[in-house]
Amino acid sequence: GEDVEQSLFLSVREGDSSVINCTYTDSSSTYLYWYKQEPGAGLQLLTYIFSNMDMKQDQRLTVLLNKKDKHLSLRIADTQTGDSAIYFCAETSNTGTASKLTFGTGTRLQVTL
Amino acid sequence: DGGITQSPKYLFRKEGQNVTLSCEQNLNHDAMYWYRQDPGQGLRLIYYSQIVNDFQKGDIAEGYSVSREKKESFPLTVTSAQKNPTAFYLCASSRYPGQNSPLHFGNGTRLTVT
Numbered sequence: 001g002e003d004v005e006q007s008l009f010l011s012v013r014e015g016d017s018s019v020i021n022c023t024y025t026d027s028s029s030t031y032l033y034w035y036k037q038e039p040g041a042g043l044q045l046l047t048y049i050f051s052n053m054d055m056k057q058d059q060r061l062t063v064l065l066n067k068k069d070k071h072l073s074l075r076i077a078d079t080q081t082g083d084s085a086i087y088f089c090a091e092t093s094n095t096g097t098a099s100k101l102t103f104g105t106g107t108r109l110q111v112t113l
Numbered sequence: 114d115g116g117i118t119q120s121p122k123y124l125f126r127k128e129g130q131n132v133t134l135s136c137e138q139n140l141n142h143d144a145m146y147w148y149r150q151d152p153g154q155g156l157r158l159i160y161y162s163q164i165v166n167d168f169q170k171g172d173i174a175e176g177y178s179v180s181r182e183k184k185e186s187f188p189l190t191v192t193s194a195q196k197n198p199t200a201f202y203l204c205a206s207s208r209y210p211g212q213n214s215p216l217h218f219g220n221g222t223r224l225t226v227t
Contacts, residue, residue, distance in 0.1 A: 004155065031213055042117075042203055042218035043156075050213075088155065100171075101216060103148075103155035 004091055004104035011110045018076040020107045022089035025070060029091040032065065033101070034074045037086045046074070046087075076109075084111045115140045117219035119204050124224045126198075134189045134222045136204035142217070144210035145187035149173065150201040150221075159202075162187055163210040191224065198226045 003025045012018045024032065030051045035043040049056045049063045049072070056063045062075040072089055086106040093100050117138045126132045138145065144163050148156040158171030162181040176195025181187050187206075191198045203221045207214040 008153070033215060035218075040221070040223075042119075042220045043205075043216075045215050045217065048215060100158060100161070101156075105153065105155045 004089060004102050006087075006089060006104035006107045008105065009108050009110070011112060012079050014079060014081060014111055014113055016079055018074075018079045018083070018109055018111075020074045020076075020087050020089075020109065022072040022074075022104055023070055024072065024089070024091040024102075026091050026093050026102070027067075027070065029093060031092045032063075032072050033090045033092075034061075034063065035088045035090065035103075037088065037106070039085075043088060079109075079111050081111045081113070084109055117204055117206055117217060119202075119219035119222050121222060122220070124222055126224070126226050128226055129193045130226075131190055131192050132198075132224065132226075134191070134202055134204075134224070136187045136189065136219060138185055138187075138204075138206045138217075138219075140206055140208075140217065141184070142206035142208050143184070144207045144214070145181065146205040146207075146216065147171075147177075147179065147187070147189045148203045148205065150203060156203065159189065161210075191226075198224060200224060 005023045033048040034046040037043050060077045064073045088103050088106045090101040090103045120135045146161040147159040157173050160179040162168040178190045204219045205216040
Protein backbone atom coordinates (compact mmCIF):
# COMPACT_ATOMS: atom_id res chain seq x y z
CA GLY A 1 0.00 0.00 0.00
CA GLU A 2 0.93 3.64 -0.15
CA ASP A 3 2.87 5.22 2.69
CA VAL A 4 4.38 8.67 2.87
CA GLU A 5 6.87 9.56 5.60
CA GLN A 6 8.15 12.89 6.83
CA SER A 7 10.04 14.05 9.87
CA LEU A 8 7.76 15.79 12.35
CA PHE A 9 9.67 18.94 13.16
CA LEU A 10 12.27 21.32 11.73
CA SER A 11 13.62 24.51 13.25
CA VAL A 12 15.61 27.05 11.24
CA ARG A 13 16.82 30.60 11.71
CA GLU A 14 15.26 33.39 9.70
CA GLY A 15 17.25 33.92 6.51
CA ASP A 16 18.60 30.36 6.38
CA SER A 17 17.43 27.70 3.96
CA SER A 18 14.95 25.03 5.07
CA VAL A 19 14.93 21.55 3.63
CA ILE A 20 11.92 19.36 4.27
CA ASN A 21 12.23 15.73 3.26
CA CYS A 22 9.69 13.11 2.29
CA THR A 23 9.81 9.47 1.24
CA TYR A 24 7.00 7.73 -0.60
CA THR A 25 6.34 4.19 -1.66
CA ASP A 26 4.08 4.17 -4.70
CA SER A 27 6.38 3.94 -7.70
CA SER A 28 3.45 4.56 -10.02
CA SER A 29 2.88 8.06 -8.64
CA THR A 30 3.10 10.49 -11.50
CA TYR A 31 2.54 13.70 -9.54
CA LEU A 32 3.91 14.61 -6.12
CA TYR A 33 2.66 17.63 -4.24
CA TRP A 34 3.71 19.98 -1.46
CA TYR A 35 1.05 21.70 0.62
CA LYS A 36 1.34 24.27 3.40
CA GLN A 37 -1.04 24.49 6.38
CA GLU A 38 -1.15 27.47 8.69
CA PRO A 39 -2.79 27.13 12.13
CA GLY A 40 -6.53 26.49 11.98
CA ALA A 41 -6.62 26.70 8.20
CA GLY A 42 -6.93 24.41 5.23
CA LEU A 43 -4.10 23.26 3.02
CA GLN A 44 -2.62 25.59 0.44
CA LEU A 45 -1.02 24.08 -2.65
CA LEU A 46 2.59 25.25 -2.84
CA THR A 47 3.98 23.36 -5.79
CA TYR A 48 4.03 20.00 -7.48
CA ILE A 49 6.39 18.00 -9.62
CA PHE A 50 5.81 15.52 -12.38
CA SER A 51 7.64 12.24 -11.98
CA ASN A 52 9.68 12.61 -15.15
CA MET A 53 11.32 15.72 -13.68
CA ASP A 54 14.07 15.74 -11.10
CA MET A 55 13.90 19.39 -10.14
CA LYS A 56 11.44 22.24 -10.21
CA GLN A 57 12.09 25.80 -9.05
CA ASP A 58 9.47 28.38 -8.25
CA GLN A 59 10.81 31.60 -6.71
CA ARG A 60 12.09 30.66 -3.22
CA LEU A 61 10.93 27.05 -3.53
CA THR A 62 12.96 24.22 -5.05
CA VAL A 63 11.60 20.70 -5.30
CA LEU A 64 14.01 17.82 -5.83
CA LEU A 65 12.83 14.36 -6.79
CA ASN A 66 14.93 11.21 -6.62
CA LYS A 67 12.65 8.67 -8.22
CA LYS A 68 15.07 5.78 -7.73
CA ASP A 69 15.09 6.30 -3.95
CA LYS A 70 11.47 7.57 -3.87
CA HIS A 71 12.67 10.68 -2.08
CA LEU A 72 11.20 14.15 -2.42
CA SER A 73 12.46 17.35 -0.83
CA LEU A 74 11.29 20.93 -0.58
CA ARG A 75 13.89 23.64 -0.13
CA ILE A 76 12.79 27.10 0.99
CA ALA A 77 15.45 29.72 0.41
CA ASP A 78 15.76 32.74 2.71
CA THR A 79 13.20 31.35 5.16
CA GLN A 80 10.93 33.98 6.71
CA THR A 81 8.78 33.92 9.87
CA GLY A 82 5.73 33.75 7.60
CA ASP A 83 6.95 30.37 6.40
CA SER A 84 6.24 28.88 9.84
CA ALA A 85 3.58 26.25 9.18
CA ILE A 86 3.07 22.54 8.67
CA TYR A 87 4.22 21.21 5.30
CA PHE A 88 2.70 18.10 3.79
CA CYS A 89 3.95 16.08 0.90
CA ALA A 90 1.47 13.92 -0.97
CA GLU A 91 1.69 11.25 -3.59
CA THR A 92 -1.03 10.32 -6.02
CA SER A 93 -2.26 6.91 -6.95
CA ASN A 94 -4.88 5.92 -9.42
CA THR A 95 -8.01 4.20 -8.25
CA GLY A 96 -9.66 3.43 -11.54
CA THR A 97 -10.60 6.75 -13.04
CA ALA A 98 -10.09 8.72 -9.87
CA SER A 99 -6.93 9.94 -8.31
CA LYS A 100 -6.29 9.67 -4.63
CA LEU A 101 -3.81 11.68 -2.63
CA THR A 102 -1.91 10.00 0.19
CA PHE A 103 -0.49 12.55 2.60
CA GLY A 104 2.48 12.37 4.89
CA THR A 105 2.10 13.24 8.57
CA GLY A 106 3.39 16.76 7.96
CA THR A 107 6.56 18.56 9.03
CA ARG A 108 6.15 21.49 11.39
CA LEU A 109 8.58 24.24 10.38
CA GLN A 110 9.50 26.70 13.09
CA VAL A 111 11.39 29.82 12.04
CA THR A 112 13.33 31.58 14.78
CA LEU A 113 14.75 35.08 14.83
CA ASP B 114 -13.39 35.19 -5.90
CA GLY B 115 -13.64 31.46 -6.55
CA GLY B 116 -13.05 29.09 -3.73
CA ILE B 117 -14.29 26.44 -1.35
CA THR B 118 -16.42 27.40 1.61
CA GLN B 119 -16.82 25.16 4.62
CA SER B 120 -19.25 26.00 7.34
CA PRO B 121 -19.37 26.32 10.21
CA LYS B 122 -15.75 26.79 11.29
CA TYR B 123 -16.44 25.27 14.73
CA LEU B 124 -19.17 22.76 15.55
CA PHE B 125 -20.11 21.20 18.85
CA ARG B 126 -22.41 18.23 19.27
CA LYS B 127 -23.47 15.78 21.91
CA GLU B 128 -22.62 12.13 21.50
CA GLY B 129 -25.35 10.19 19.71
CA GLN B 130 -26.38 13.05 17.42
CA ASN B 131 -25.83 13.12 13.69
CA VAL B 132 -24.23 16.29 12.33
CA THR B 133 -23.82 17.60 8.78
CA LEU B 134 -20.83 19.62 7.61
CA SER B 135 -21.29 21.90 4.65
CA CYS B 136 -18.93 22.25 1.69
CA GLU B 137 -19.64 24.51 -1.29
CA GLN B 138 -17.36 25.35 -4.22
CA ASN B 139 -17.77 27.88 -7.01
CA LEU B 140 -14.74 26.74 -8.99
CA ASN B 141 -16.82 24.60 -11.36
CA HIS B 142 -14.74 21.60 -10.31
CA ASP B 143 -15.99 18.11 -11.11
CA ALA B 144 -14.40 16.22 -8.22
CA MET B 145 -14.84 16.81 -4.50
CA TYR B 146 -13.30 15.14 -1.45
CA TRP B 147 -13.61 14.92 2.31
CA TYR B 148 -10.56 14.39 4.50
CA ARG B 149 -10.19 14.04 8.22
CA GLN B 150 -7.16 15.39 10.09
CA ASP B 151 -6.14 14.31 13.59
CA PRO B 152 -3.24 15.80 15.58
CA GLY B 153 0.12 14.44 14.48
CA GLN B 154 -1.39 12.52 11.60
CA GLY B 155 -1.69 13.13 7.92
CA LEU B 156 -4.99 13.58 6.18
CA ARG B 157 -7.15 10.53 5.69
CA LEU B 158 -9.69 10.26 2.89
CA ILE B 159 -13.30 9.71 3.96
CA TYR B 160 -15.29 9.97 0.73
CA TYR B 161 -14.81 11.39 -2.74
CA SER B 162 -17.03 12.21 -5.67
CA GLN B 163 -15.89 12.34 -9.27
CA ILE B 164 -19.13 13.70 -10.68
CA VAL B 165 -22.63 14.70 -9.65
CA ASN B 166 -24.76 11.88 -8.25
CA ASP B 167 -21.73 9.64 -7.79
CA PHE B 168 -19.45 9.10 -4.80
CA GLN B 169 -16.99 6.50 -3.56
CA LYS B 170 -15.75 5.42 -0.14
CA GLY B 171 -12.29 6.43 0.88
CA ASP B 172 -10.08 4.80 3.47
CA ILE B 173 -12.16 5.59 6.55
CA ALA B 174 -15.79 5.84 5.38
CA GLU B 175 -17.37 3.94 8.28
CA GLY B 176 -19.71 6.15 10.29
CA TYR B 177 -19.93 8.82 7.59
CA SER B 178 -22.29 9.51 4.70
CA VAL B 179 -22.28 11.99 1.81
CA SER B 180 -24.42 13.17 -1.07
CA ARG B 181 -23.63 14.94 -4.33
CA GLU B 182 -26.90 16.24 -5.70
CA LYS B 183 -25.36 19.41 -7.10
CA LYS B 184 -21.96 19.98 -8.67
CA GLU B 185 -21.08 22.73 -6.23
CA SER B 186 -22.09 20.99 -3.01
CA PHE B 187 -20.77 17.92 -1.17
CA PRO B 188 -22.12 17.77 2.41
CA LEU B 189 -20.71 15.25 4.89
CA THR B 190 -22.83 13.71 7.64
CA VAL B 191 -21.05 12.37 10.70
CA THR B 192 -23.37 9.78 12.15
CA SER B 193 -23.63 8.44 15.67
CA ALA B 194 -21.97 5.26 14.39
CA GLN B 195 -18.64 7.08 14.01
CA LYS B 196 -16.69 5.97 17.07
CA ASN B 197 -14.30 8.89 17.32
CA PRO B 198 -15.83 11.87 15.51
CA THR B 199 -13.90 14.73 17.13
CA ALA B 200 -11.47 15.96 14.46
CA PHE B 201 -10.70 18.65 11.92
CA TYR B 202 -12.56 18.02 8.65
CA LEU B 203 -11.29 19.33 5.35
CA CYS B 204 -13.18 19.50 2.09
CA ALA B 205 -11.34 19.75 -1.22
CA SER B 206 -12.11 19.88 -4.91
CA SER B 207 -10.23 19.36 -8.15
CA ARG B 208 -11.05 20.37 -11.69
CA TYR B 209 -11.29 16.75 -12.70
CA PRO B 210 -10.50 13.46 -10.95
CA GLY B 211 -7.04 12.83 -12.38
CA GLN B 212 -3.50 12.73 -11.01
CA ASN B 213 -2.52 15.99 -12.65
CA SER B 214 -5.43 17.93 -11.18
CA PRO B 215 -4.34 19.47 -7.88
CA LEU B 216 -6.66 19.58 -4.90
CA HIS B 217 -7.86 22.91 -3.56
CA PHE B 218 -8.91 22.94 0.07
CA GLY B 219 -11.43 24.80 2.16
CA ASN B 220 -10.51 26.21 5.57
CA GLY B 221 -11.93 23.28 7.47
CA THR B 222 -14.52 22.60 10.16
CA ARG B 223 -13.42 21.63 13.65
CA LEU B 224 -15.96 19.22 15.11
CA THR B 225 -16.04 18.49 18.83
CA VAL B 226 -18.33 15.78 20.14
CA THR B 227 -18.79 15.43 23.88
